[in-house]
Amino acid sequence: MGGLDMINLNKITIKNFKIFGDDPYTISFEDSNLILLDGPNGYGKTSVFDAIELGLTGNITRLVSLDGRQNPVDVVVAHKGSERVEIIMEFKENDSKLKIFQRKLRDGIPNISKRISRFAELWELNELINGVPTPVSQNTLEQYFDSQDFSRDFLLFHYVQQEETSRFLKTNNETQRAEELAQLFGNTRDADEKLSKLTDISRKISAAKRRNTSQIENIKNLYRIDGNANIENGPAETHVYAFPWLAEENKSPFWDAIAISELNQERFNISLAEINSIKNFLLHQDFFVRSRRFENAALQKEVLELYIGYYNSINYHALHVKKNKTYQLIQQCHAALISGDLKQIRAIKNLEVIFQDLALGSSAAFEAAIQKLGEEESKSSGLSSIYSELLKHHDAMSAGLQKAPNETACLLCGHDYTAHDTLANAIAQHGHLIRLQLSENDRQLVEARDAFNTTHLYPLLQACITYLEQTPVSTQEDLFALSKAVTAQERFEKLRKWLLSERIEHDDLLATTFPVQGRDNYIAEATDNLCRLIRSAIGTAPEGYYESNGANVFERIYRDYFNGTQDKLALVNIDLLDKKESYIKSHYFSSLKEISQEIVKLTKQSQNLERAANDVGDLITIVRTQIRQYRKKLITDIEIPFYIYSGKILQTHQAGLGQGIFIKDPTGEDELKNVRLVSNWESDHDILNTMSSGQISAVVIALTLALHRVYSTKFSSILIDDPVQTMDDINMASLVEVLRNDFSEKQIILSTHEDKVARYFTYKYLKHSENVKIINLMQRKEYFPSNKYLYRSESIITH
Numbered sequence: 001m002g003g004l005d006m007i008n009l010n011k012i013t014i015k016n017f018k019i020f021g022d023d024p025y026t027i028s029f030e031d032s033n034l035i036l037l038d039g040p041n042g043y044g045k046t047s048v049f050d051a052i053e054l055g056l057t058g059n060i061t062r063l064v065s066l067d068g069r070q071n072p073v074d075v076v077v078a079h080k081g082s083e084r085v086e087i088i089m090e091f092k093e094n095d096s097k098l099k100i101f102q103r104k105l106r107d108g109i110p111n112i113s114k115r116i117s118r119f120a121e122l123w124e125l126n127e128l129i130n131g132v133p134t135p136v137s138q139n140t141l142e143q144y145f146d147s148q149d150f151s152r153d154f155l156l157f158h159y160v161q162q163e164e165t166s167r168f169l170k171t172n173n174e175t176q177r178a179e180e181l182a183q184l185f186g187n188t189r190d191a192d193e194k195l196s197k198l199t200d201i202s203r204k205i206s207a208a209k210r211r212n213t214s215q216i217e218n219i220k221n222l223y224r225i226d227g228n229a230n231i232e233n234g235p236a237e238t239h240v241y242a243f244p245w246l247a248e249e250n251k252s253p254f255w256d257a258i259a260i261s262e263l264n265q266e267r268f269n270i271s272l273a274e275i276n277s278i279k280n281f282l283l284h285q286d287f288f289v290r291s292r293r294f295e296n297a298a299l300q301k302e303v304l305e306l307y308i309g310y311y312n313s314i315n316y317h318a319l320h321v322k323k324n325k326t327y328q329l330i331q332q333c334h335a336a337l338i339s340g341d342l343k344q345i346r347a348i349k350n351l352e353v354i355f356q357d358l359a360l361g362s363s364a365a366f367e368a369a370i371q372k373l374g375e376e377e378s379k380s381s382g383l384s385s386i387y388s389e390l391l392k393h394h395d396a397m398s399a400g401l402q403k404a405p406n407e408t409a410c411l412l413c414g415h416d417y418t419a420h421d422t423l424a425n426a427i428a429q430h431g432h433l434i435r436l437q438l439s440e441n442d443r444q445l446v447e448a449r450d451a452f453n454t455t456h457l458y459p460l461l462q463a464c465i466t467y468l469e470q471t472p473v474s475t476q477e478d479l480f481a482l483s484k485a486v487t488a489q490e491r492f493e494k495l496r497k498w499l500l501s502e503r504i505e506h507d508d509l510l511a512t513t514f515p516v517q518g519r520d521n522y523i524a525e526a527t528d529n530l531c532r533l534i535r536s537a538i539g540t541a542p543e544g545y546y547e548s549n550g551a552n553v554f555e556r557i558y559r560d561y562f563n564g565t566q567d568k569l570a571l572v573n574i575d576l577l578d579k580k581e582s583y584i585k586s587h588y589f590s591s592l593k594e595i596s597q598e599i600v601k602l603t604k605q606s607q608n609l610e611r612a613a614n615d616v617g618d619l620i621t622i623v624r625t626q627i628r629q630y631r632k633k634l635i636t637d638i639e640i641p642f643y644i645y646s647g648k649i650l651q652t653h654q655a656g657l658g659q660g661i662f663i664k665d666p667t668g669e670d671e672l673k674n675v676r677l678v679s680n681w682e683s684d685h686d687i688l689n690t691m692s693s694g695q696i697s698a699v700v701i702a703l704t705l706a707l708h709r710v711y712s713t714k715f716s717s718i719l720i721d722d723p724v725q726t727m728d729d730i731n732m733a734s735l736v737e738v739l740r741n742d743f744s745e746k747q748i749i750l751s752t753h754e755d756k757v758a759r760y761f762t763y764k765y766l767k768h769s770e771n772v773k774i775i776n777l778m779q780r781k782e783y784f785p786s787n788k789y790l791y792r793s794e795s796i797i798t799h
Contacts, residue, residue, distance in 0.1 A: 006716040007145065008747045010092035012055065016082035018047040028782065029717075029747065030092065032773040034739075034765045037751035038758050039778040045751035048777070049721050050077070052749075053159065055087040055103045057151040058123050058138055062161060065117040072114045075105060075122060083107070088128070091144075099144065100128040101136075146713040157707035159719045160700065195623045202616045209609040216602045219595060237583035242278075242576055243561050245568065253561075256580065260587050268588045275581050279574050280548035281557045287542055288554050289566060294538045297498075298531040307492050308530060309523040310485035313514040317486050320514050324474050326357050334464040337457060342374055345457070358463040366456045373452045376445050478515040504533050639663045642706035645742070649698045649734045661687060661699055677703075694727045701735065705743065717747045732757065736764045744770065 013026040019042075027048065029035050037045045050060050054077070063076065074081035085105040092098055106124050113121060126133035127140065142150045239258050246252045254260060255271035263271075281288065298304075313320065333354050336344040348354070355363040409416045410426070417426060485492070499506060509526040516522055548554075562568040639662075647660030664676045664684075677687045677699065687699060701723055708718060723735065739748055752758050758774070765772045766787040775782045 005094060005714055006745070007091050007093050007714045009052070009089065009717045009749070010098065011088075011090040012048070012052060013086075013088040014048070014051050015087075016079040016085045017051055017054075017087060018077050018079060019044045020047065020051075021079050022082065022084070024088075025780065027775055029749065029773070031771055032784075033744065033746075033748065033770040034761060034772045035747070035749045036758050036761060036772065036774045037749070038774055038776050039753065041753050043777040045753070045777055046721055049159070049161070049719055049749075049751065051087050052089070052719060053154070054123070055089045055101065056141065056154055058103065058125065059120040059151065061155060063116050063119060065115070071111070073111055075109070075114050076116055076119070078105070083109075101141065102126040102128055102133055104133075145715045147715075150715075153711070153713075154715075157704050157712060158715060158717060159721075160704050160723060161721050191623060191627050195620065195627065198616060198620045198623060202613065202620060205609055205613045205616060209606060209613060212602055212606045212609060216599055216606065219599055219602075237579060237586050239583055240576065240579060242572060242580045245563070245571075246561065255584055260584065263584075263588050268584070271584050272581060275577050275584075277548070277553050278557055278561065278572075279577050280544075281554050282569070282572065282574055282577075284542060284545050284548060284554070285569055287539075287545060288549070288558065289569075291538050291541070292555070292558070294502075294534050297495075298534045301527060301531075303488065303491065303495070304527045304530055305523050306481065306485045306488060307495060308509055308526045309511050309516050309519065310482050310514070311492055311496070311510050312512055313482055314485055314489050314492070316514065317482055320474060320482060321479065323471070324479060326353075327468070327471055327473065330354060330357065330464050330467050334461065334468060337461045337464065342370065342377065346370055346374065355460075358460075358467055360460065360463055366460065369452050369456045373448055376448050472513075472515060474515040478519070482514065499534075502537050504530075504537050506530050506533060637710050638706050641709050642703055645705050645709075645738055646699055646702035648738050649702050649731055650695060651730045651734045661702070694731070697723070698727055698731050698735070702738075705738065708746075709742070716745070717749060718743065720748070720750045722751050722753065733760070736761055740764055740768060740770065 009029050011026055011028050011030070013024050014020040015024045016022055037048055039045060050062075054060050060077070075083075075085065078085050083105060087103040088100065089103075090098055090100045102125070104124050104126060106122055109122060125136055125138060125141070127136045128134075138151070142148065145153075147153050241247045241252065242256050243252065247256070253274070254267070255274065260267075260271075329350055333348050333351075336348050339345075351363040351367060355361060355366070406420060408418055408420055408422075509530055511517075511522065511526075558564055562572075642663060643660040650659040650661075659679060662678050662681050664678050664681065676684070678685065679687055679690060683690075687696065691699065701720070705718070718739075723732075727735070750761065752761075762772050762774065762785050766785065769787075772785055773782060774785055
């Protein structure tokens with residue numbers, strides 16, 4: 001049954017693949033011209049074909065990637081998520097030599113790799129040598145079958161898929177069909193490699209030319225050059241630093257350096273503009289320095305505020321500190337006196353000093369009286385003492401009531417007496433009642449206390465009140481500000497001297513009291529007025545000053561080039577800057593000439609590259625044309641068998657005549673550029689638009705058989721998955737005759753779920769003494785049908 005040096009698929013063993021479980025399932029194809037995979041849908045006919053495709057190519061082309069919607073935890077073809085999937089294929093050569101390959105799922109595959117888009121990466125290929133797996137590459141299979149790309153060849157002319165029978169026709173336009181068929185012509189491989197090398201050279205030349213052109217454009221943009229002008233420059237100027245003190249610190253501007261790098265048009269213009277700004281600065285330096293001095297003075301807001309508020313009080317700092325201490329002392333004394341608590345009153349410190357400050361003479365009588373009163377109180381005890389204390393607080397409340405002439409409610413119980421006098425009388429009566437409860441000793445104590453209050457406490461208290469009311473209060477903030485002014489006194493004197501020298505009259509703005517009345521508001525307003533006086537004293541700017549000093553450029557120049565000091569100004573003059581400008585111009589035009597020469601050089605290189613690109617392009621055109629012309633001649637290798645096979649399969653019911661299909665290239669003339677399949681040579685309509693789906697299926701089978709006949713190398717098997725789903729009976733009968741007569745030396749593996757098709761194929765092969773094996777996948781059984789048919793002289797079915 002085999003031809004010369006042919007290889008057949010002898011056996012396949014499937015494990016944990018799709019519907020096939022962990023128990024290995026083996027199918028033997030040995031010594032059979034026709035192998036029929038029989039059984040209803042869903043029992044594994046297509047799965048067997050998928051297993052063969054996976055085993056031979058490492059992939060299953062009909063799988064559809066939906067990775068954007070998938071996050072699989074198992075491999076799509078794995079039986080119940082098994083991780084031990086394997087396909088073992090045994091091949092047999094004409095000399096009965098066997099070779100076994102194993103396609104096996106890799107170990108430890110992460111879930112991210114189980115997506116269908118990465119399906120081909122999941123498998124490893126081994127050759128089983130004496131039962132021991134030896135890793136091999138896909139190239140090993142290609143060498144075994146004598147194919148440059150067996151995965152392509154298998155799908156193109158070894159396998160007709162059930163739902164993909166028109167894939168080649170429908171998924172490729174006419175140009176793609178030509179390219180795919182052209183890959184079959186191995187005898188143009190050397191020319192293709194030369195063409196590939198020429199194309200690569202062309203790409204490199206184009207890339208070099210783009211880089212060259214980009215370099216020219218970058219230089220022109222960098223130096224703002226239009227064209228290649230012949231640039232002449234005068235005698236070179238000697239370099240002298242305009243700002244030597246900056247050079248010593250490596251802070252020179254780029255244009256003051258000896259060698260000016262990348263001096264393009266933009267940097268050249270920047271340099272000249274900067275030098276011009278410095279010249280304008282020198283012209284206006286006197287007014288700038290004066291203006292800057294006055295402006296800086298006006299900006300010293302904190303100093304000016306201290307000067308305004310406290311200059312007149314600086315010499316009285318010690319006096320104001322003493323006054324503040326006295327004020328605090330009298331304030332503490334007042335708080336103790338108003339409490340009426342003898343302990344607090346006796347605890348008052350510096351009574352002698354307080355009496356003197358209040359002009360009350362000596363404090364001896366006060367101290368003696370309070371000492372005596374304390375002794376009297378110490379004798380009181382018991383309930384009467386309580387009454388005595390109540391009376392003391394009552395008297396304090398009564399005194400307090402006198403300070404609130406509009407009060408009508410009791411300060412203790414809250415009862416409203418409507419009138420102030422009524423409330424006062426009620427409190428007086430309560431006081432009288434309390435006095436009636438006193439003992440003789442307590443009555444004497446109350447009288448002594450009343451006498452002390454009248455003679456000593458009330459006069460002292462009133463003196464404290466008067467002092468506190470008449471003496472201005474100085475806060476800690478006032479004293480702190482005055483202290484800061486004292487430390488800045490020397491600075492104030494310089495400021496005052498400068499203000500007066502500039503005829504800035506301001507004494508009316510200086511505060512004359514301490515603490516300053518309306519301190520914050522007054523000082524802020526007076527300081528703003530002084531700042532206005534300072535700025536107005538600057539004077540009128542010379543003509544062109546503000547135009548030259550746009551964006552306050554003079555301040556930047558003074559800071560950056562003269563370190564903000566006046567002593568550097570005399571070291572730079574306009575003559576020196578003129579020389580610097582001449583040096584930059586000579587340097588620029590000298591470098592520009594070199595750049596122009598570089599552009600000329602690069603332009604010549606670009607022209608040479610352009611000529612090289614044209615020459616290589618011409619060679620590519622010649623080689624490509626010759627290859628296409630040669631392929632055009634070789635297309636006849638497939639054109640004739642395709643026409644014959646399509647004519648045999650595409651029979652008509654009415655006349656029983658074949659309808660052959662032509663391969664037509666309507667645009668290539670003498671080159672192969674397009675492949676159009678037409679049923680009439682005079683027609684330009686592709687069969688996709690003129691034939692039914694059943695006829696297209698028959699055409700694809702015919703094309704597959706023609707390709708197999710012409711280009712198949714060693715692998716002899718042809719797999720056809722349910723070919724007659726859309727074919728009518730007469731075309732199905734014609735297909736049987738083509739397979740039996742023209743491919744009798746080939747191994748045909750065919751699946752079908754229709755009994756009549758299976759019986760008819762079996763009948764035709766057995767009638768002509770061909771070996772047939774039927775594999776019932778539903779029952780998982782294999783058997784060889786015997787030839788029990790009774791043949792008559794005239795067959796009912798035309799063949």
